[in-house]
Amino acid sequence: MTIMDDLIERYLAGSLEGDALKDFEKRREEDPVLEERLLRCREMESVIRNAAQEIDAVPLSADLQALVQKVERGKHIAVTAPVRSGGAKVSNWLAGLLPPPVWATGAALAASALAFVLFGLPSKAPLKNEAIVLAGANVSALADYLPSGAVEDGVTFTGSFQRDGETIICRVFQIKAADTPSGLVCADGADWTLVAFTERPKQAYSPAGTRSDLIEAHLVGMARLSPTDEAVFLAKR
Amino acid sequence: MQDWTADILDCIPRLRRFAYTLTGDTSDADDLVQICLEKALRKSSQYTDGGDIGIWLFKIMRNAFIDEKRADGRKPNFVELDHPTSMAQPDAAPAPDTMFAHGEVMAAITALPEDQRMVVALILVNGHSYKEAAQILDVPLGTVMSRLARARRRVEDKLAAERRIA
Structure with a gap:
């Protein structure tokens, strides 16, 4: 490791201050090699993050799934577990990662209905919760320009997918503000269609996760676009 | 619940x-x-x-x-070289002109020593702050920074080498 690597890391960590920071910024302006190095660091961060996020689309192992279900039902809660104050939280992503429960037998129909509600009706449609509102209001707009990995309005896209020889592009999204519920939008032309974003009765919201049957079914045979290809696609939108 | x-x-x-x-x-x-x-x-x-x-x-x-x-009988291969070792300028290794397959990237990451892999996982993958990573790993902030700097360099070198072989 070089002195410059050390300095760059301190800069990226935000720990350069005062004169050291001014000196670094000045050098950055004058030294194209340093600027290139910083750019490459950021590119590599994106490449690494995207690679590691692949596991998001992999179903939980059977053992882990069983444990999670037990925890969710409260069977593993120790009597000494601390109870925190504050609003109730729902582990939203679980609905997508666990096997489809009874409520999901009509998931395809529900998704179609939801897509209609979210994209086909005026904004005064009775949207039930924050996650759904976010999805209806923002996702279709953000899908036109927000690159995967970036976050805007609490929404992030975890990947864009396409089949060879087809023009349709699908983008998996997560809503950070609502504890990462997920969904899928697809476009073949100008407009995005919400393909999968389900909710569970009697819960505030519990949309499909990135491995839900609906999302997975739509992604079969599709390949993840590289950041470069995705940027080209978004530039054309 | x-x-x-x-x-x-x-x-x-x-x-x-x-x-x-x-x-x-x-x-x-x-x-x-x-x-x-x-x-x-x-x-x-x-x-x-x-x-x-x-x-x-x-x-x-x-x-x-x-x-x-x-x-498993495999000791973590921690490497402790937390001080800069040369005054060399940042080299101009070729920037990736095409993106790497995820498998290539994961192979480069898992080839890192565990201590470097942990900071990559916490900071670059999960978005923890350097301070949080230092807390989790129970090491000083400077150690986190030097490990991450070394990890970045290693992953880049590994991927560049793969690209040259290809």
């Missing part, structure tokens, strides 16, 4: 990414998450209410990973 348990469950996606970055294998990653959760549930009385449950859980996972490696 108590909020505390919900908080644990909400951490699972990030725990899985951390575990996947450490192990390089989705099945091993889920095994590690399972071990981590079971330990967390057993040790729930040790969790201090109001503390950051994420940091507590990631500490448990880090320790579980090290324990598993020891149990």
